[in-house]
Amino acid sequence: xxEAPRPATNLQIPDDLSGIAAxxxxxxxxxxxxxxxxxxxxxxxxxxxxxxxxxxSLSLEPPLVSFNxxxxxxxxxxxxDADSVVIHFLGEHQQHLAQRFARTAEExxxxxxxxxxxxxxxxxxxxxxxxVRATLQQLIPIGDHxxxxxxxxxxxxxxxxxxxxxxxxxxxGHYHRPTSLNE
Ligand SMILES: Cc1cc2nc3c(=O)[nH]c(=O)nc-3n(C[C@H](O)[C@H](O)[C@H](O)COP(=O)(O)O)c2cc1C
Numbered sequence: 720x721x722e723a724p725r726p727a728t729n730l731q732i733p734d735d736l737s738g739i740a741a742x743x744x745x746x747x748x749x750x751x752x753x754x755x756x757x758x759x760x761x762x763x764x765x766x767x768x769x770x771x772x773x774x775x776s777l778s779l780e781p782p783l784v785s786f787n788x789x790x791x792x793x794x795x796x797x798x799x800d801a802d803s804v805v806i807h808f809l810g811e812h813q814q815h816l817a818q819r820f821a822r823t824a825e826e827x828x829x830x831x832x833x834x835x836x837x838x839x840x841x842x843x844x845x846x847x848x849x850x851v852r853a854t855l856q857q858l859i860p861i862g863d864h865x866x867x868x869x870x871x872x873x874x875x876x877x878x879x880x881x882x883x884x885x886x887x888x889x890x891x892g893h894y895h896r897p898t899s900l901n902e
Contacts, residue, residue, distance in 0.1 A: 752890040757807045757820045758786060761840040762797035766828045768842060769794045770821040772889050773864075774806060782871040784853055787864040793824045795865065801855060804869060805841040808849040810884030811896040816844060817887060843875075848884045850875045 759768035773787040820827050834842045853869025888895040
């Protein structure tokens with residue numbers, strides 16, 4: 720009989736860490752490129768949002784996505800209380816938003832011309848090529864982050880608009896746009 724996978728919460732990490740230094744880990748991770756998202760939600764104290772590259776597509780049936788939020792994040796209390804989020808897949812023209820949503824939390828939503836609110840209350844950033852709404856299913860604290868799993872309930876796709884916006888990427892501490900090898 721196949722052994723059932725162990726739940727992630729049983730994670731056992733020795734006290735002396737894993738044998739590599741934090742610097743070594745950080746230096747290696749810089750070389751892994753990632754798409755840039757902004758995750759937004761509504762809270763009793765107003766809109767909340769942060770830039771995140773930890774987004775991943777997790778499952779097709781059912782349609783699940785995941786991302787990780789740092790335990791030190793000013794957004795974590797609101798996220799733990801929220802029922803849903805909107806995940807924006809940023810275009811290359813939205814680098815300023817990626818920067819804004821990684822800086823001072825109080826200033827992220829100050830410019831009212833940058834966003835609107837869905838009928839389900841989450842803030843949505845104008846001009847985003849694709850955004851998905853997801854209801855939160857599981858919040859799993861692991862290490863210094865919480866792995867968050869959401870069920871996609873709505874997809875908003877603007878990618879048939881012209882000019883087509885290339886996705887915004889983050890790599891080695893800088894923002895990039897992709898270059899195709901096949902054209
Ligand atoms: C490119 C980039 C990717 C990021 N990815 C994440 C992420 O996946 N999860 C996370 O919790 N914070 C991530 N952050 C950090 C947050 O955007 C934010 O800067 C941080 O939470 C500090 O905000 P705070 O002062 O509101 O806590 C990322 C920042 C940048 C610039």
